[in-house]
Amino acid sequence: MSGLLRLYPAAWRDRYETEVGxxxxxxxxxxxxxxxxxxxxxxAWIHPQVRRRPDCVSDDRRRVPAGAGPAAAILGxxxxxxxxxxxxxxxxxxxxxxxxxxxxxxxxxxGMLATSLGSVAMAPAGAPRRAAVAMVGGAVxxxxxxxxxxxxxxxxxxxxxxxxxxxxxxxxVVGFVPVAIGVTLATFxxxxxxxxxxxxxxxxxxxxxxxxxxxxxPATPPVPAxxxx
Amino acid sequence: MTQPLADLxxxxxxxxxxxxxxxxxxxxxxxxxxxxxxxxxSPLGPGTLYGALARLERRGLIxxxxxxxxxxxxxxxxxxxxxxxxxxGQLEGxxxxxxxxxxxxxx
Numbered sequence: 001m002s003g004l005l006r007l008y009p010a011a012w013r014d015r016y017e018t019e020v021g022x023x024x025x026x027x028x029x030x031x032x033x034x035x036x037x038x039x040x041x042x043x044a045w046i047h048p049q050v051r052r053r054p055d056c057v058s059d060d061r062r063r064v065p066a067g068a069g070p071a072a073a074i075l076g077x078x079x080x081x082x083x084x085x086x087x088x089x090x091x092x093x094x095x096x097x098x099x100x101x102x103x104x105x106x107x108x109x110x111g112m113l114a115t116s117l118g119s120v121a122m123a124p125a126g127a128p129r130r131a132a133v134a135m136v137g138g139a140v141x142x143x144x145x146x147x148x149x150x151x152x153x154x155x156x157x158x159x160x161x162x163x164x165x166x167x168x169x170x171x172x173v174v175g176f177v178p179v180a181i182g183v184t185l186a187t188f189x190x191x192x193x194x195x196x197x198x199x200x201x202x203x204x205x206x207x208x209x210x211x212x213x214x215x216x217x218p219a220t221p222p223v224p225a226x227x228x229x
Numbered sequence: 230m231t232q233p234l235a236d237l238x239x240x241x242x243x244x245x246x247x248x249x250x251x252x253x254x255x256x257x258x259x260x261x262x263x264x265x266x267x268x269x270x271s272p273l274g275p276g277t278l279y280g281a282l283a284r285l286e287r288r289g290l291i292x293x294x295x296x297x298x299x300x301x302x303x304x305x306x307x308x309x310x311x312x313x314x315x316x317x318g319q320l321e322g323x324x325x326x327x328x329x330x331x332x333x334x335x336x
Contacts, residue, residue: 016279019301023258023275033274040276049283066295124292170289171307 004034007041011050069121070209072114077205079111084198087190101190108198112139112156115205119163119178122212127166134159157182177208234316243273243281248290248305248313255294255304258282285309 005017005024027033044050086104116139119132138159141152161182167175181204188197234241243265250256250264258278265273282303285291290309294302305313 012283016283018299019258019296020275020279022299023262026259027262027275029275032272033276036274036276038276040274040280043276043280044283049280049287169308170292171309171311173307 004037004041007038008044009048009050011048012044015050067213069118070213072118072121073209073212074118074206076111076114076116076118077202077209079107079114080198080202080205082202083108083111084196084202087195087198088193104195105190109139109142111198111202111205112142116156118205118209119160122209123163123167124170128163128170131159131163131166135163153188157186160185174208174211177204177211180204181208234312237281237284240277240281240284243277244285244290245313245316246273247278247281247285248309248316251291251303251305252310252313255302257297257300257302259300261303 005013005020008017024033083104086107087101090101090104113136116132116135119135120129123129123132135156138152138154138156141155142149144152159182160178164175164177164179164182167178169175181201184197184204185201187194188201189195234244237244246265246269247261249268250261256264258275261282262273262275262278265278282291286293286303288308289306290312291303292306294304
């Protein structure tokens with residue numbers, strides 16, 4: 001029976017072969033089941049629902065440990081808190097006479113990068129993960145001086161909101177957290193007490209990570225393939 | 230916005246059964262098959278089951294969870310629940326109309 005599974009496309013087998021194989025072992029199969037599997041194989045070729053990803057790995061060989069995403073998000077949240085406090089409390093005066101926020105900025109950007117990478121690891125494939133990747137791009141741009149920094153910041157904020165909206169569209173209420181993060185952080189200002197908004201933002205990221213841990217990470221869903229059926 | 234299941238072709242009915250099966254909690258493939266057979270009275274083949282699961286997953290109506298003892302549970306998403314609610318509402322209206330006409334015809 002499991003030999004029939006080899007008739008399915010490689011992308012389908014990468015995604016479903018293990019669990020279907022176990023089902024066939026547990027379920028007494030009939031001639032009708034064999035015919036049904038043959039029909040299923042034909043359908044999988046004619047109307048592919050799963051596209052093979054370039055970095056496809058089997059579920060037994062995860063390249064990213066399941067806890068890595070939440071861990072990165074928690075670390076990033078803590079960096080946000082630290083960065084916000086650093087901005088608000090800094091008393092260092094740079095050569096120009098203005099307050100020197102270099103360290104605080106570095107901490108904050110590190111937080112943006114960590115939470116972005118955590119989001120990439122936690123987000124389901126599709127629009128949420130693309131938005132998370134855009135967040136990574138925004139965080140990287142923040143390593144550059146003004147005005148690229150401003151562009152990076154706006155990119156990160158916008159992508160966080162898109163990430164949340166994409167999660168909400170999939171029925172995941174936790175998506176409101178990235179939306180709240182993006183909206184809140186849009187009011188961030190390094191020169192005033194508004195820098196402290198990074199603190200609740202950091203706490204929201206930590207809550208987001210724990211919410212992800214609590215629900216159980218969803219497995220990578222089938223990548224939408226061209227064609228319908 | 231919910232997407233009708235009708236465009237799933239031959240997988241529309243199995244998909245509806247799967248959504249109903251998952252409406253009371255996550256299940257793995259074998260449990261879905263057994264539950265659907267109990268609900269519908271007819272068995273669901275593994276090829277049809279996973280053809281429907283793939284379509285439902287692609288549309289975001291269900292999502293796969295992490296495997297437990299090599300068995301991967303699936304669960305209904307918010308979108309899946311609202312889609313199921315719409316579909317069952319339509320069926321209810323159809324059922325009432327049919328029974329009403331049948332009852333009127335017998336009188």
